[in-house]
Amino acid sequence: MKTADPELMRAINRFHVMDAIRRFGPIARVEICDRTDLSATTVSAITGALLDDGLVITHQLGGIRDAARGRPRVLLDLNPDAAHVVGARIAPDRITIATTNFRADVRASLTLPVRVGRHSVPVAVDLIEDGIRRCVADAGLELSQISGVCVGIPGVVERGAGICRASPLFGERDIPLAAELTQRLDGVVATIDSDVNLVTLAEHWFGQARGLDDFLVVSVELGLGLGILHKGELFRGANGLGPDLGDLLARPPNGNGLVRLASIASEESLLSDARAALAGTEHEHAFRLGRGMEKVLERAKAGDPAIVALLRAAGEALGFAIANLIVLFAPPKVILAGPALAAGDALVAPLRETVAALLPPSLADVADLVVHEWTEDIWARGAAAMTLRDLYGAPWGTTGPAPHR
Amino acid sequence: MKTADPELMRAINRFHVMDAIRRFGPIARVEICDRTDLSATTVSAITGALLDDGLVITHQLGGIRDAARGRPRVLLDLNPDAAHVVGARIAPDRITIATTNFRADVRASLTLPVRVGRHSVPVAVDLIEDGIRRCVADAGLELSQISGVCVGIPGVVERGAGICRASPLFGERDIPLAAELTQRLDGVVATIDSDVNLVTLAEHWFGQARGLDDFLVVSVELGLGLGILHKGELFRGANGLGPDLGDLLARPPNGNGLVRLASIASEESLLSDARAALAGTEHEHAFRLGRGMEKVLERAKAGDPAIVALLRAAGEALGFAIANLIVLFAPPKVILAGPALAAGDALVAPLRETVAALLPPSLADVADLVVHEWTEDIWARGAAAMTLRDLYGAPWGTTGPAPHR
DNA sequence: CAGATTTATTCCGCATCATTTATTTAAGTG
DNA sequence: CACTTAAATAAATGATGCGGAATAAATCTG
Structure with missing residues (x-):
């Protein structure tokens, strides 16, 4: 049980100030007051301490000062080298x-x-x-x-x-x-x-979901990942356990039994299925060279029926899972990423269709599905x-x- | 953005004190100190205010004072008439x-x-x-x-x-x-x-989940309901929207397409399916009298294959959904209730089997599934x-x- | 039975913190 | 040089929590 004392108070307000500087910096103290609803005195005290500690630096306003009259604002920013x-x-x-x-x-x-x-x-x-x-x-x-x-x-x-x-x-x-x-x-x-x-x-701080307090991230890598931001906090299960999208369950396209979603829609399963489908053709070679995913995307664009069906099944399975997640979390945004999605519509279109078809009317328009490619260092x-x-x-x-x- | 000021401090601590009194009352001030980690002074100040406001009453210790020496504790409790x-x-x-x-x-x-x-x-x-x-x-x-x-x-x-x-x-x-x-x-x-x-x-305050900070409640009534307590708080979607278990999706037993879970496993769907299955038999009459659920349970106990199959399908569909929820939330407890579960194993056994079969090994033992019958006034x-x-x-x-x- | 002991609760003084209200300093504009 | 805005500073106020001393109310002891 977390009780409140003056120290906690300070910690909370200091966090708000730092968060404002991180999000909107370089930023003047006055603006921090506006954004945090803290008094000027408090902001001054906190920023003063932050400056003393070297966590924050001043950033003299050199550029455009259009129509500003009085004392110029001193901009504050996080000290990169802190x-x-x-x-x-x-x-x-x-x-x-x-x-x-x-x-x-x-x-x-x-x-x-x-x-x-x-x-x-x-x-x-x-x-x-x-x-x-x-x-x-x-x-x-x-x-x-x-x-x-x-x-x-x-x-x-x-x-x-x-x-x-x-x-x-x-x-x-x-x-x-x-x-x-x-x-x-x-x-x-x-x-x-x-x-x-x-x-x-990273999406929350730097990416497509900046400033958004609720969204989902679905990554289709070799495995399947699921990240949930809920009310501005990363969502974790009861013991701080992160959920694993791959452990969610789906029925395979043929309708028999149940399997982990990862065994239909992950890159790993796609590759092995595609390899099997292309066995004996000229394309098989690519898989041995570790360029399987490229080959899959290429064949999908060429309209290879086996590959298209594969990607469609994966997209539908993912759509199923995502629709259920939207029912649970009602997030305004769902971000998808992963090499398998790069190809465009072969996988994404069935995914979108499935989500649209499965969502109940009351939730039809809440979630915006976007695909966001990630660079290596994100x-x-x-x-x-x-x-x-x-x-x-x-x-x-x-x-x-x-x-x- | 919620900034911290002394008022918030007080509000937080007052809530802790009231919560301790609600949960453990009648309770002495000293014990509140222990349970909340607040100082005796603070507890005294807060309980004093609560007494002044009439939210709390003293409850002179009349009974057993075994081996107690010093000044007797004054027990505090919520004022029922506040x-x-x-x-x-x-x-x-x-x-x-x-x-x-x-x-x-x-x-x-x-x-x-x-x-x-x-x-x-x-x-x-x-x-x-x-x-x-x-x-x-x-x-x-x-x-x-x-x-x-x-x-x-x-x-x-x-x-x-x-x-x-x-x-x-x-x-x-x-x-x-x-x-x-x-x-x-x-x-x-x-x-x-x-x-x-x-x-x-209610389960959290008075029932089987007293003191538990994470658990799920699944109700099988005419519709299907899902309640989630996560970190001591009721979980709601992005806009404070409560999720609806019936809107989750499942594949029907025959494997064609996808349907809302409610259309397989809700009481409503069970009744209509059972009615169809028993059409033309002596049992059909009961449905017209509104005693359909009793009849379903009776036939299930008698081993009627159609009804047993119906309940099994419902149990499996629910088990599928619950397994997925366990993957997401990792709750130590899942509470099930509803008339359909009263019959014992016809529905619950397949449900448990499905959950056990579908959970990944890492989550196999986290959740305890219990059936809890609810009285009318819960x-x-x-x-x-x-x-x-x-x-x-x-x-x-x-x-x-x-x-x- | 008076005083010692024990335990619960309250009182007092202190430190922190945020806020409000000036006052001052800074650095510009007109 | 007056005016304006930003910011730092100071002083006063009020709320808070805390630790330690004091008090209250019982039991225990000789």
């Missing part, structure tokens, strides 16, 4: 790592083309550790200057406990990855989270954002009490 | 209304055996208004003494706006029921909510609780500022 964090994302075929500054600008990044699933957990952790150390060095920093690390992993992750409950990458379950990494990184605090959660936060920026979010709310140096002098 | 509220529930075949005191003890209740769906909305509202006025009079109270009214309705309800978006009871959509009722009840504030939400709150108590919850958190007389003397 802290640095590392974000990483473990994908089935690569590990992407980025070091960012306090504003989540990428300072250095690297990608290790590793098939993580082929290695044991200790080896994978070795690789992550080495990658992080390298990436920190590339940014011209010492590990001790890093305020936090967040690693995104596909699957079911219990962030609070730092345990990876289940992942397509690892055979084992309940791996205490966060503790393991923290130990290896000389005590730099490492956290883990579901990879979709990272991209969800994952890492999300991971950085996840860490920064904690940092912004954390007690920091003298920022707790008011400044004496 | 306020009165009315809860109502509109079911397809009846309107149940209860007047309760501040502790949600039912002081008077009545049931109108009305088929609500047969009437127009204005007529239905007439009936509700008359019922509420009657029920208030039965409790020996004036309408002006009622602090709030909450009405539970099946379907999709937007509580904040007081609008019933869609309901099986009414053909119309977007009915501004709350405003209408408030106006008719001489300004007594009326709110509406999904009926399952009421029973979910709905009304839930409605009362919904109003009381607002009352507890509301600024109240002099309770806002500290007491002067």
Whole structure:
């Protein structure tokens, strides 16, 4: 039970101020007053403390001052160098790592083309550790200057406990990855989270859902991911467990039995099904070269009936799941992404049709489905954002009490 | 954006104190300190204000004082007469209304055996208004003494706006029921909510989920309802829209197309399917008398293959939906209720099997499925609780500022 | 039975915090 | 040089929570 005391009060208001600066910065103090409904005195006190602590810098207004009369505003912004964090994302075929500054600008990044699933957990952790150390060095920093690390992993992750409950990458379950990494990184605090959660936060902070307090993110990668932002907070299950869209259930197109959605609509299942469908043709070769997805998209554009049917089935299964999620969450926006969606309509059109057909009239128009392609480093920026979010709310140096002098 | 000021601080702590008294009362101040982590001083100040306002009463410890030495504790409890509220529930075949005191003890209740769906909305509202006025009079109270009214309705309800978006009871959509009722009840504030939400709150306050912060409630009535308690709060969609389990989608047993879950597993669909299956037999008569559900359960116990198959299909469809909900919410408990479940295993066994079969290993043991029969007035108590919850958190007389003397 | 002990509750003084209301300083414009 | 807006600063007010001292009301002890 969280009781209220003056310290909590300050923490809340300081968070509001930092959030305003992050979202609207560079921003003048007056405007922070307007946006937060805090008094000028309070804003001045808080920003003063933030300046003392070096979390915020002033940014003299050099440019356009049209029709402004009195004393010019002093703009405040987050100090990019106030802290640095590392974000990483473990994908089935690569590990992407980025070091960012306090504003989540990428300072250095690297990608290790590793098939993580082929290695044991200790080896994978070795690789992550080495990658992080390298990436920190590339940014011209010492590990001790890093305020936090967040690693995104596909699957079911219990962030609070730092345990990876289940992942397509690892055979084992309940791996205490966060503790393991923290130990290896000389005590730099490492956290883990579901990879979709990272991209969800990234969309919220930097992307298509900026300022939107409710939306869903569906990622069609090798596995299927689901991120939910609900009332401005990442939604997690009862124990802080991230949900796994792939574990949702669907009936296969032939109508017999029930299967995990991941076995119809994930990239992995698409590839194996497509490979089977194209076996013996000239196209099969591409799969061996690891260019399967490109080939699938190419054949879809060419109108190959087997591939089109495959993508249609996947789209319908996803549409089914998304329709149900819309019933539950009524989100104004649903963001879809993943290589399989890049091709345009082969998968997306059946998906949209299915959603439209299945939604009850009362919910017909609430959700806007958009496809958003992600660049490589959005994952890492999300991971950085996840860490920064904690940092912004954390007690920091003298920022707790008011400044004496 | 909610900024923090001393008033908010007080409101938070006052809520904690009231919640402790509600949950554990009669309770001594010292124990409130333990349970809330507030200082003795603060608890004393807050309880003092609550006593002044008459929301709380002292309850001299008369009984067992085994091995207690020092100054005896003074037990505090909610003042049952501090306020009165009315809860109502509109079911397809009846309107149940209860007047309760501040502790949600039912002081008077009545049931109108009305088929609500047969009437127009204005007529239905007439009936509700008359019922509420009657029920208030039965409790020996004036309408002006009622602090709030909450009405539970099946379907999709937007509580904040007081609008019933869609309901099986009414053909119309977007009915501004709350405003209408408030106006008719001489300004007594009326709110509406999904009926399952009421029973979910009732389970949380009084029932099987007391003290549990995450659980699901699934009601199989004429329609299907879903209530979600997540982190101690009722879960609502983006606009405060309650989700409707019946709007979730399932594939029918024959595997063709997709249908609303309500058309497989609701009491309504069960009845009509069973009636069709038993057409021409001696059993058909029962349906005409409105005793269809009893007949269905009787035939199920007798092992009638058509009926057993029907219930199995319903159980499997529900199990499918519940398994998906468990994937999303990972609740430690799922409470099922409704007449159709009363029969024991014909429906519940396939449901449990389906859930067990479909859950991924990582979630296999998280959720405990229980069947809980509800008495008639649990709905009304839930409605009362919904109003009381607002009352507890509301600024109240002099309770806002500290007491002067 | 008077005083010691124990436990619950209240009172007092202190520190923090936000707010309001000036007052002052800064840095411009006209 | 007057005027305007931004911002920092100061002082006063009021609300809050907290820790420690004081008080209250019982039981225990000799």
